[in-house]
Amino acid sequence: MTLALGCIADDYTGASDLANMLTRCGLRTVQTIGVPADSLQIPDVDAVVISLKSRSIEASQAVARSREADKWLRARGASHVLFKICSTFDSTDAGNIGPVMDALRADAGDAIVLVTPAFPGTGRTVYQGNLFVGNLPLNESPLKDHPLNPMHDANLVRVLARQSQSRVGLVDLATVAKGADAIRARLAELAKHGANAAIIDSVFDPELETIGEVALDHRLSVGASGMGLGLARGLVASGRVTAATASSDRKAIGGPVACLAGSCSQATLAQIAQAEKSMPVLRLDPEKIVKGEGETERALGWARDHLGKGPVLIASSSTPDQVSALQAKHGRDATGHAIEQTMAAISEGLVAAGLRRLVVAGGETSGAVVDRLGIPAFLVGPEIAAGVPVLRCVGWSKGDAVLALKSGNFGGPDFFNDAIRLMP
Numbered sequence: 001m002t003l004a005l006g007c008i009a010d011d012y013t014g015a016s017d018l019a020n021m022l023t024r025c026g027l028r029t030v031q032t033i034g035v036p037a038d039s040l041q042i043p044d045v046d047a048v049v050i051s052l053k054s055r056s057i058e059a060s061q062a063v064a065r066s067r068e069a070d071k072w073l074r075a076r077g078a079s080h081v082l083f084k085i086c087s088t089f090d091s092t093d094a095g096n097i098g099p100v101m102d103a104l105r106a107d108a109g110d111a112i113v114l115v116t117p118a119f120p121g122t123g124r125t126v127y128q129g130n131l132f133v134g135n136l137p138l139n140e141s142p143l144k145d146h147p148l149n150p151m152h153d154a155n156l157v158r159v160l161a162r163q164s165q166s167r168v169g170l171v172d173l174a175t176v177a178k179g180a181d182a183i184r185a186r187l188a189e190l191a192k193h194g195a196n197a198a199i200i201d202s203v204f205d206p207e208l209e210t211i212g213e214v215a216l217d218h219r220l221s222v223g224a225s226g227m228g229l230g231l232a233r234g235l236v237a238s239g240r241v242t243a244a245t246a247s248s249d250r251k252a253i254g255g256p257v258a259c260l261a262g263s264c265s266q267a268t269l270a271q272i273a274q275a276e277k278s279m280p281v282l283r284l285d286p287e288k289i290v291k292g293e294g295e296t297e298r299a300l301g302w303a304r305d306h307l308g309k310g311p312v313l314i315a316s317s318s319t320p321d322q323v324s325a326l327q328a329k330h331g332r333d334a335t336g337h338a339i340e341q342t343m344a345a346i347s348e349g350l351v352a353a354g355l356r357r358l359v360v361a362g363g364e365t366s367g368a369v370v371d372r373l374g375i376p377a378f379l380v381g382p383e384i385a386a387g388v389p390v391l392r393c394v395g396w397s398k399g400d401a402v403l404a405l406k407s408g409n410f411g412g413p414d415f416f417n418d419a420i421r422l423m424p
């Protein structure tokens with residue numbers, strides 16, 4: 001297998017978002033969980049997206065894991081690697097976007113790396129280096145209340161410079177609009193003045209195609225699924241990849257289906273409220289989870305009573321005020337970890353009871369669940385919503401199963417029912 005494109009994603013839902021985009025753009029793609037073991041049989045594909053859980057861990061560990069993934073991809077012929085970050089640039093002043101980018105750029109030997117989280121399909125655009133979520137600057141969007149990495153600055157040149165050793169420049173929209181050669185000239189100018197990274201503006205998909213074409217001159221790029229779109233279309237347009245059509249394999253799995261929500265994003269809170277109108281919803285008590293007071297057993301008992309009758313949803317999610325209050329009492333990391341591990345334990349209990357269709361909301365939550373279930377890889381199926389595909393397990397010891405891993409902010413109001421409809 002010679003890969004046309006290698007990708008390293010800093011969380012699992014982000015990885016499936018990217019794998020979905022690459023597949024829709026004609027690249028045969030597999031998503032692996034961590035660096036694949038030698039024993040994993042990977043089908044012949046154009047792109048591999050290695051999912052890490054490195055967004056919110058200590059920076060040096062994120063760097064080490066990303067470098068290991070990069071080595072695996074390069075050894076399989078990937079001449080270009082995309083480091084997939086969140087379209088809302090989720091990070092802190094300690095990292096991990098900057099430190100991972102610095103290390104991968106040094107390994108790749110590139111003078112400068114293009115960076116953009118733009119993903120117009122989900123309303124993420126970058127103008128004059130400022131990231132917008134819909135019509136709001138990042139720091140006024142719901143991301144200001146994120147439980148793990150609240151975002152308080154929309155200016156990505158500043159945000160990235162604070163967490164990186166690199167000098168960071170800007171390629172503005174006016175330059176992007178002039179085309180690939182103007183971008184190349186601007187990058188050369190920035191590099192001459194000592195910049196090693198450049199935030200690049202993008203508002204619409206055609207700009208991302210131009211950006212992808214230029215990015216392919218380099219060995220590394222950093223971005224979200226918009227950058228994935230640009231790279232994939234660039235690979236197809238240049239003839240390096242022959243476009244494939246997305247698989248239409250929809251073999252039914254059957255049996256019970258459950259949803260788990262650990263995301264506290266505004267979008268997920270609204271989706272849970274909507275689901276309450278059509279399926280039984282169990283709201284876990286986050287305080288009891290953190291104190292270790294038997295919420296897993298309660299959830300599994302409740303699920304046993306309801307699963308035979310139709311889909312169910314189990315949620316830990318609460319409002320920003322409630323999240324802050326709980327974190328103030330027990331600490332941010334301890335709270336997040338306890339809740340993630342409870343969701344993982346619930347998923348394990350559901351699978352032990354025979355469940356093979358599972359929808360999970362939240363990146364960290366999905367990471368904890370998929371790790372606990374020991375699923376090694378996924379193939380991309382139909383698209384449920386922008387950035388969220390149905391995933392079919394590959395090489396799982398428990399056999400065939402389908403999952404959907406939803407980034408917190410993604411999906412329409414009736415996301416849980418939308419997902420279930422596409423997971424027969």
Ligand SMILES: Nc1ncnc2c1ncn2[C@@H]1O[C@H](COP(=O)(O)OP(=O)(O)OP(=O)(O)O)[C@@H](O)[C@H]1O
Pocket residue numbers: 011013014146147148262263264265286316317318322323326327335336337338339340361362363364365366406407408409
């Ligand atoms: N009620 C709660 N109070 C405090 N923290 C919570 C609560 N429910 C869930 N959490 C924690 O909040 C974090 C949510 O992160 P997660 O990545 O799962 O969702 P998200 O950030 O909305 O999704 P994404 O990263 O895909 O945008 C997790 O660590 C989770 O355990």
Ligand SMILES: O=C(O)[C@@H](O)C(=O)CO
Pocket residue numbers: 011013014015017018085086087088119224225363387407408
């Ligand atoms: O880019 C995005 O917004 C998502 O794929 C994601 O990474 C959210 O966790």
